[in-house]
Amino acid sequence: MASGKLIRLDVDGKKTETITIDWNPTMEELQKAVGGYVNSLVINYEGIRRQAYVDEEGGFGPGCKGLPVNEEATRLWHAANPLQVGRNVIRGPMAIWIPDEVRRRKDR
Numbered sequence: 001m002a003s004g005k006l007i008r009l010d011v012d013g014k015k016t017e018t019i020t021i022d023w024n025p026t027m028e029e030l031q032k033a034v035g036g037y038v039n040s041l042v043i044n045y046e047g048i049r050r051q052a053y054v055d056e057e058g059g060f061g062p063g064c065k066g067l068p069v070n071e072e073a074t075r076l077w078h079a080a081n082p083l084q085v086g087r088n089v090i091r092g093p094m095a096i097w098i099p100d101e102v103r104r105r106k107d108r
Helices: 027-034 071-080 101-106
Strands: 004-009 015-021 038-045 048-054 094-099
Touching: 004 027, 004 071, 015 027, 027 038, 027 048, 027 094, 027 101, 038 071, 048 071, 094 101
Parallel strands: none
Antiparallel strands: 004 015, 004 094, 038 048, 048 094
């Protein structure tokens, strides 16, 4: 398991480094970052495929929170998952996990 940082991408496009940790994020840390139950997905962030997390109840329908669309998170998700373009969007904040070794490789 790797150390790294968890970045929160808010619906207004603001990026916030929520935590730097010595291990993969715990479920509690992920839930705090997205504001609810966690759904995992793959995105393209800074040209690298990365693991990201969103609130699984962020959309519309029974039991959903009706959160606003996160345009930047949706763009990152669609870049890695083109079949979702025009079909689904990300609602609410997104947490992006960036392991240290990936960060170092990008910095070279």
